[in-house]
Amino acid sequence: MxxxxxxxxxxxxxxxxxxxxxxxxxxxxxxxxxxxxxxxxxxxxxxxxxxxxxxxxRGSGNYSSDAEKEIARLKKELRDSQDALEVLKKAMGILSN
Structure with missing residues (x-):
């Protein structure tokens, strides 16, 4: 949905x-x-x-400072890394059975 x-x-x-x-x-x-x-x-x-x-x-993607832009970029990078880690954990669980 x-x-x-x-x-x-x-x-x-x-x-x-x-x-x-x-x-x-x-x-x-x-x-x-x-x-x-x-x-x-x-x-x-x-x-x-x-x-x-x-x-x-301010619109989407517009930040009031460079620091806010960098924080948003780092948060996205962290989310992507956490998602990749979860996928790997699930794959390890499946392969170990």
Missing amino acids: TKNRKHFDANFKQDAVNYYYTSGKSLKKAAADLKIGESTLGKWVSAAKNNNGTVEH
């Missing part, structure tokens, strides 16, 4: 939050009008409340 995730750009997120505030509609109704999930719009509204009405959007 795969999740079909949509990616929204910063303008759409900001427009959606502005629509919610100016429409006077409930979160559920505003989300339905925009054809997005209620929880998605709720997260954007919450983020905007914490950031003076602006939705921050």
Whole structure:
């Protein structure tokens, strides 16, 4: 089962939050009008409340510093190594029987 995730750009997120505030509609109704999930719009509204009405959007793969980029790269490398180790452990278990 795969999740079909949509990616929204910063303008759409900001427009959606502005629509919610100016429409006077409930979160559920505003989300339905925009054809997005209620929880998605709720997260954007919450983020905007914490950031003076602006939705921050860095995009996927964008890091605020080189250190964050390096940390992300190292985490991915560690996950890949752990996955490879698990495969080898399973193979050893199968071969030893």
